[in-house]
Amino acid sequence: MNDFTPWSSLAGGAMIGLAAGLFAVANGRIAGISGLIGSLLQRGAEGRGEKASFLLGIFVAPLLWQVFTTMPPVHFTASPWALMVAGLLVGIGTRYGAGCTSGHGVCGLARLSPRSAVATLCFMSAGFATVFLLRHVLAGA
Amino acid sequence: MQRFIGFLAGALFGMGLLVSGMANPAKVLGFLDLAGQWDPSLALVMVGAIGMALLPMTWARRQAVALLGGRMQMPTRHDVDHRLVGGSLVFGAGWGLAGICPGPALVLLVGGYWQAWLFVAAMLAGMLLVNALEVSRN
Numbered sequence: 001m002n003d004f005t006p007w008s009s010l011a012g013g014a015m016i017g018l019a020a021g022l023f024a025v026a027n028g029r030i031a032g033i034s035g036l037i038g039s040l041l042q043r044g045a046e047g048r049g050e051k052a053s054f055l056l057g058i059f060v061a062p063l064l065w066q067v068f069t070t071m072p073p074v075h076f077t078a079s080p081w082a083l084m085v086a087g088l089l090v091g092i093g094t095r096y097g098a099g100c101t102s103g104h105g106v107c108g109l110a111r112l113s114p115r116s117a118v119a120t121l122c123f124m125s126a127g128f129a130t131v132f133l134l135r136h137v138l139a140g141a
Numbered sequence: 142m143q144r145f146i147g148f149l150a151g152a153l154f155g156m157g158l159l160v161s162g163m164a165n166p167a168k169v170l171g172f173l174d175l176a177g178q179w180d181p182s183l184a185l186v187m188v189g190a191i192g193m194a195l196l197p198m199t200w201a202r203r204q205a206v207a208l209l210g211g212r213m214q215m216p217t218r219h220d221v222d223h224r225l226v227g228g229s230l231v232f233g234a235g236w237g238l239a240g241i242c243p244g245p246a247l248v249l250l251v252g253g254y255w256q257a258w259l260f261v262a263a264m265l266a267g268m269l270l271v272n273a274l275e276v277s278r279n
Contacts, residue, residue, distance in 0.1 A: 008160055009162055010186070011189065012159070013185060014190065015161075015189075016154055016157035016190040016193075017157075017189060018153060018193050019153040019157060020190065021196070021198060022146065022197070024194075024197055024198055025200060025208055026143070027207055028207030033247065037268065038272065041265070041269055049143075050211075051147070053145070053147035054147040054148065056151060057150060057151020058155035059151075059247060060155070061156045061159060061248060062164075062249075062251045065156065071252055072162070072164070073165055074249065076166050077167055080256070083260045084263040085235070085238060086238035086239035086241065087239070087259065087266075089235025090232055090236060090241070090242065090246075091264035091268040091269075091271070093229065093234070094232045094268070095267070095268050095272070097224070097228025097230075097232050098228065099229075100232060100242050102243070105187060106191060107194065110191045110194035110197075111198045118221045118225060119226075122225075122229035124233065126231075126233025127233040128175055129233075131237045134237070135176070136177070
């Protein structure tokens with residue numbers, strides 16, 4: 001299951017980076033998904049049309065994908081309860097931390113932002129620690 | 142035009158998530174599982190994404206106006222506070238719990254996976270909660 005996919009991952013990453021670069025250069029905005037969603041949930045946020053258009057593009061991607069080919073493998077391992085707790089933590093954490101994998105991890109690091117470097121270090125470490133705890137400490141107990 | 146380019150960028154972004162493997166929660170967890178059968182693929186997603194975004198971001202940082210005429214809105218803060226650190230730690234814990242972050246969550250939502258609906262509903266609730274707390278704080 002854990003097959004190493006260097007080329008497709010590198011190519012997919014390049015597409016993500018190109019999209020983020022295009023949104024920054026053309027629209028002057030950060031392609032941070034949690035930031036875009038969070039801002040659309042707020043009343044009176046500016047640039048709602050552009051932000052919603054970007055998210056609409058993400059929504060269309062899997063549909064367009066399915067026109068040409070079948071979806072790539074998708075496996076969920078978390079239970080329904082874990083999914084809900086995880087969603088809650090991701091929602092709260094990305095709002096307080098002002099960004100997620102895309103906003104801090106891709107855009108922020110590409111901007112050489114020290115804030116984003118710290119944020120990325122924090123969420124990566126917490127992700128590694130959580131999986132270690134769940135798979136190697138609690139699972140064996 | 143701004144909306145059209147925004148839409149195109151979003152679609153390319155979503156396709157990138159699908160191609161890269163980021164939209165597969167099991168693969169994300171395989172990357173986060175350093176002590177198991179570690180799958181380093183997602184490190185290459187970051188390399189590809191940051192490498193590709195580096196030049197455009199560097200250009201964007203130095204402009205006041207974006208190509209399509211809108212105001213350049215790159216973040217300007219440099220301070221590291223407890224909200225940034227605490228929030229990112231909480232986000233990382235949630236990411237490690239399910240292997241899903243906000244971008245892939247949206248792709249999976251439309252991909253037709255009920256698990257993604259549960260996740261996104263809880264994520265929106267979390268965001269609304271923070272928004273409400275922020276409003277009452279100010």
